[in-house]
Amino acid sequence: MRTPPEARYDTDGHHSGDLTGYRIGDAYELIEPIGGGGTGTVWRARALNTDEHVAVKLLREDLMAEPKAVSRFVQERAILLMLRHPHIVRVRDLVTVGTSLGLVMDLVEGGSLRDYLHERGTLPPAEAATLIAQVAEALSAAHRRGVVHRDLKPDNILLDRVDGELHCRLTDFGIARVLDTPSMTTPGALVGTANYVAPEAVYGGRPAPAADIYALGVVLFELTTGRPAYAGGPAWAILRCHVDESPRRVHGMPDAVWQVVQQCMDKRQSRRPTARELATTLRAVARRTRDDPALPPQSIDERLTTLQPPVVPRQRTSPRRSRAAFLAVVLVVLALLALPAWHYATREHRTDAAEGAHATQAPAAPPPTVASPAPAAAPSRNPTAPRAEGNSAAPSLQPGAQVEGSVIFGPWICADGYTWDLGHPLLARPCHALATDRVRMIGHMQGIPGVQADVTLSVLDVDSGRPADGPHPCNGLMFTDFAPDHDCGPFEARLPTGHRYVIVEKWAYTGRALLPGGEVRGVEFDW
The missing domain is CATH 3.30.200.20 (Phosphorylase Kinase; domain 1)
Structure with a gap:
């Protein structure tokens, strides 16, 4: 047996030593x-x-x-x-x-499905449906054993020929996860390839078979059109489309193929077929489209080349950063994140969120998940605005104000900017809004990927230094590449009048015993 050659690596870290004959x-x-x-x-x-x-x-x-x-x-x-x-x-x-x-x-000699697609440009619908049906059958076997692939794409589908016919072989389960076992990836981290990531996985959601089905829908679209459903833009734009957009049908795509793509790429996991159902459907689609020709290769989606990264308003002392700029920085260093996450869970579950909740008094934007009504003590700027039912003393609504039940809150008044102590991987910004009989509070957090923290919000009596309300906990907040922001709250408190108060946001890092927690105070207010 030969002695192993000296290990050498190229610029990508790949082995460059000669192992031939080893x-x-x-x-x-x-x-x-x-x-x-x-x-x-x-x-x-x-x-x-x-x-x-x-x-x-x-x-x-x-x-x-x-x-x-x-x-x-x-x-x-x-x-x-x-x-x-x-x-x-x-x-x-x-x-x-x-x-x-x-x-x-x-050893699978026929190359990958990616290679085959590059040679052909596009595949006839029947051939595409047949090949994806084979992959769906493989996934059905994996899903029955509780295994999710998590990185389905043409590169991980190999081809050989059996009796003269193309035969798919699914490979590279290197980032697959056996369900109900601890993941070996960073909790909450995005795993997969941007073009094929299911919307629920964009923010590191728990892997499920439905994510593989979503990816297969993208692959089917790609085989018949020559490009993925969302392609041609930066990674952040592609991921944003997975969450917020729907695929566009290409002219000439058969109805049967388009219906399968729509079902597989449904934003709602429960609406997607199982792998076994998909395999059965695709076999039927192959029979129905056996005489349909291949479509000409399609150009990239122009939406992604012209889509501008969202810009987040900041204080004059804090530069504006886009999602694209953030992602570029993350690739170089673990930079502190400076943009709000367009959170999938917010889209589907936070039905009480109010769009356009921007503070009219604070220079920076408040959280996108909480409404910003007008202050109780402020004079009315709109005498025709409705009043809250059952509250004759409530002020008229100002621009940006909203009624929460029978309570009108003022605009969010936030700390001057996101602040933190030197060396902290988290930034924090507490805010409050006032009503006639209560105070609402919320804490914003931004952090680098992989950080997890337990956060609390409290109201402190400025003169005595004693807590007046709280602490209200928000435990286990996990920050990832695509979920850089979290909110703690909102919470409401009824406080004794005649005092001066401040919202205090504290946090302790989970699993980082050597790193002390932090504390940030908001703007003081009289009550």
Whole structure:
């Protein structure tokens, strides 16, 4: 057996040493590299006892010092050993190669579905439906065992020929997760490829089979049109479309294909078919469209090339930053995030949110999830505005004011800007709004990806220094690349009059015992 060559890496961290002819024990001999990815290189190898050619996926040696990478690599073997299906690449063995690990798998010679699509431009609807039906059947077997792939795309679908017909083989379960087991990715982190990510996964939602179905809908659209449903713009624009937009039908796409795309890419997970249902439907679609020709390749979606990143109003001392700028910075450093997240959960669950809730007195924008009514003590600027029912003493509504039941609150009055102590990975900004008989409070937080914190809001009597209300807890707030902002609240308090108060926002980091918590105060007010 040869001594492993000295490990060398190129600028991407891939192994650049010559492993040709290297023998793995008395079982396999490496022949030539045939592919690679973010976690390692795939080699063609020969089984010494049978002369059969196999594929060996080698984990990058520099990742061997990363426990998560090693665990994920070993998990791929464990998952694939569970999954025996004609449309899933079979894993045969887990081996050590010098100081690295290797997965021995079936060698699939036909390249990837991505390669095939590049050669053809687009596929006839019947052929596309047949190939995706095979992948759906593979997913059905995986989902029955509680396994979600989480990175479905044409690159991870390999092709070979069986009896002269194209045969799909699903591979690369490296970031798959067995349901109901602890994830080995950062909690709340976005996993997958932007073009194929389901809307519920944009903010690190818990993986579910429906996310794989969504991705298959995107792939079906891509095979028949030559491009994904959302393509051509920066990653933030693509992700935004997954959350806020709907795919546009391409002229000439058969009704049967379009209906499947719509069902798979439904924003509501419960409306998407199961993998088994999808496979059955696609087989029927293939029969119905067997005489339909392939569409000409479509150009990229112009919406994404002209879509402007949203700009967040800031104090004069704080520059405006767009989502695009933020994502670019995150790729270089763990920058503090400075834009509001267009939160999918807000869209679907926070039905009490009020759009256009911008503070009319504070220079910075208040939270998008809470209304900003007019102050009780302010004179009326609109004598014709309605009054709250049952509250004859309530003031008339000002621009930006809203009625909450029978209570009118004033505009949000916030701290001058997001502040934090030196070295903190979180920024905080407490705000309050006043009514005739109560105070509403909310705390905004922005943080770098991977930070989790327990947050509390309290009302403090400025003169005595004693708490007047609270603390109100918001535990386990997780900040990710695409959920950089969180709100704690709103909460309401009835306070004794004749005092001066301030909203205090405190936080303690979860799982970071060496990093002390922080505290920020809002604007003081008389009550």
